[in-house]
Amino acid sequence: MKKPPILIIGKNGKTGMRVNQRLQALGYATRPVSRSTTPSFDWNNPETWRTAIEGTTTAYVTYQPDLAIPGAESTIKEFVRIAAATGLKHIVLLSGRGEEGAVRAEEILKASGISWNIVRASWFCQNFSESFMLEGILAGELVLPAGDTIEPFIDADDIADVVVSALNEPKHRNRLFEVTGPRALSFAQCIQEISDALGRPVKYTSVPVDGYINALREEGAPEDLQWLLRELFTVVFDGRNCNVMPGVEEALGRPATDFKTYVQKTIESGVWNTMMQRQSA
Numbered sequence: 001m002k003k004p005p006i007l008i009i010g011k012n013g014k015t016g017m018r019v020n021q022r023l024q025a026l027g028y029a030t031r032p033v034s035r036s037t038t039p040s041f042d043w044n045n046p047e048t049w050r051t052a053i054e055g056t057t058t059a060y061v062t063y064q065p066d067l068a069i070p071g072a073e074s075t076i077k078e079f080v081r082i083a084a085a086t087g088l089k090h091i092v093l094l095s096g097r098g099e100e101g102a103v104r105a106e107e108i109l110k111a112s113g114i115s116w117n118i119v120r121a122s123w124f125c126q127n128f129s130e131s132f133m134l135e136g137i138l139a140g141e142l143v144l145p146a147g148d149t150i151e152p153f154i155d156a157d158d159i160a161d162v163v164v165s166a167l168n169e170p171k172h173r174n175r176l177f178e179v180t181g182p183r184a185l186s187f188a189q190c191i192q193e194i195s196d197a198l199g200r201p202v203k204y205t206s207v208p209v210d211g212y213i214n215a216l217r218e219e220g221a222p223e224d225l226q227w228l229l230r231e232l233f234t235v236v237f238d239g240r241n242c243n244v245m246p247g248v249e250e251a252l253g254r255p256a257t258d259f260k261t262y263v264q265k266t267i268e269s270g271v272w273n274t275m276m277q278r279q280s281a
């Protein structure tokens with residue numbers, strides 16, 4: 001009998017996209033969904049959930065915008081209830097380190113009766129190349145209210161490998177993998193490594209959090225984004241997450257990818273060259 005497709009919530013996301021590519025390369029049928037797919041899946045519209053889930057038994061779930069936000073707990077509770085009623089048997093949930101809201105969501109999944117894995121991740125390296133920090137690197141200066149906090153940035157390719165293993169390996173059932181990179185680095189160190197490898201100046205400037213959030217407000221950033229960034233830069237980056245954890249090794253039997261390797265492959269992808277091309281055009 002044909003196996004049901006594996007549901008991926010977060011098709012266009014930094015990890016959802018990679019998980020989808022890996023599963024398809026392995027020959028699995030997948031159903032990657034987000035707001036822009038058919039069927040669609042919107043975390044803000046529970047009416048879209050059942051149709052997206054129906055006919056699947058296994059899912060990789062990435063929440064938007066972040067499990068830390070105040071409404072996430074009730075949304076995850078409702079999602080897990082509908083998922084169980086619609087036939088989902090195994091959920092791999094992407095979670096974030098150092099977030100109380102994320103721990104509450106993890107507990108809801110663990111108590112649901114559905115078989116589970118939690119992949120609790122540090123900050124992604126790919127925030128420097130596929131997210132809001134890219135613009136700063138292209139402009140030659142990354143401005144953030146992150147001080148000199150250190151973070152063991154994880155490569156999203158490692159997260160995707162761990163997720164695929166959790167989806168497919170029965171021996172991993174009902175385990176939490178806390179995944180980080182192998183070295184904790186400050187933002188200044190990351191930018192220095194990127195600048196050295198690129199061979200052009202890029203600098204990191206740390207600013208006070210209030211001024212940073214005020215500037216976002218003046219630019220018209222949504223209230224919930226302002227709240228989330230304040231939470232990330234004041235709570236999550238208060239030093240609680242600086243330790244390196246062995247989740248990648250535990251799931252895959254190999255070490256996590258170093259930031260240097262991430263920098264090298266990102267240079268090869270050309271994504272940090274856009275500004276240079278524009279300037280020379």
Ligand SMILES: NC(=O)c1ccc[n+]([C@@H]2O[C@H](COP(=O)([O-])OP(=O)(O)OC[C@H]3O[C@@H](n4cnc5c(N)ncnc54)[C@H](OP(=O)(O)O)[C@@H]3O)[C@@H](O)[C@H]2O)c1
Pocket residue numbers: 010011012013014015016034035036037041042043044062063064065066067068094095096097121122123124127
């Ligand atoms: N980034 C990190 O460093 C990090 C670290 C630890 C944990 N996490 C967790 O990882 C998850 C993903 O975060 P991310 O920032 O990296 O984003 P992401 O995975 O890159 O996801 C972005 C995608 O989410 C989809 N999306 C946006 N709003 C949605 C909604 N209401 N319903 C369904 N899909 C929606 C969008 O696709 P469409 O436009 O097609 O809907 C968008 O392309 C979050 O739960 C976050 O807490 C992130």
